[in-house]
Every structure is written in C-alpha cells, then in structure tokens.
Amino acid sequence: MAVKDDYIMRMIKDMARVLARLILGKDDINYVLPEDEEFTVIDNLYKKLITMADAGQINEAENILLNELEDKSSEYFEMAASFYLHLNEYSDGFLDAHQYSREEINEGMGNLGKEFGVDLGGAEKWI
Numbered sequence: 001m002a003v004k005d006d007y008i009m010r011m012i013k014d015m016a017r018v019l020a021r022l023i024l025g026k027d028d029i030n031y032v033l034p035e036d037e038e039f040t041v042i043d044n045l046y047k048k049l050i051t052m053a054d055a056g057q058i059n060e061a062e063n064i065l066l067n068e069l070e071d072k073s074s075e076y077f078e079m080a081a082s083f084y085l086h087l088n089e090y091s092d093g094f095l096d097a098h099q100y101s102r103e104e105i106n107e108g109m110g111n112l113g114k115e116f117g118v119d120l121g122g123a124e125k126w127i
Helices: 003-024 041-054 058-067 074-088 092-097 102-115
Strands: none
Touching: 003 074, 003 102, 041 058, 041 074, 058 074, 074 102
C-alpha cells in the first residue's frame, strides 16, 4: 500500500474518532449487529449496506445511506460512520475496481459530521 493511501486511511480513522467524541461522547465508533439477529430498522439497513459494498456496489450503497439520512439519531450516526470505516478497510485495488476512492470516504465522513452539526473545516483538510 502506498504511503499516501496509508496516511489517508489514518486520517479517516482520526476524523471518525473526533466525530465520535463530539457527536456520541465516546472515543470510538463501532456499530455492531446484535448476535440474536433481532434487528432494528437501522441494523437491517447497515447489514444491507455492508452486503452491497462487499459485493462491489459501493456507490449504490452510499446512495441508499444518504437517502435514509432523515434519521438524525446517535445510533444512525454510528451506523453511517461505521459504514465509511468499513469502506476504509478495503484495499485500494478493490476501491479502484468499483469506482470509489479514499478521498470519497473522507468526503463522506466529513459530510456525515456536517449533517449531525459538526463541521471539521472541510474534509479536504483532513487529507
């Protein structure tokens, strides 16, 4: 992995931690589906988004996420941020093959923060 891409990955994780602290009041973001599979609406959405993204439908999954952004709960924020952190774990090759980039992950995370009232000065400043 290129040094620049590793740097961008770290910056996205750092942005997520800052947003978690400001929006959720905790140090980390970790949306976990319940083991008993008694899913809420948000759990079902997260599972759908991750399944789509893992299948290479990253842009389509992000569009669904953004269309559902009417729910401004802390649970929704954590789910959406976890989605972007999940994307951040993909290899550069996988992202490239599916017409997505780390810069888009960074931008998505920054825009998510803005939707929840936290403007970190523009996502471009984080990379």
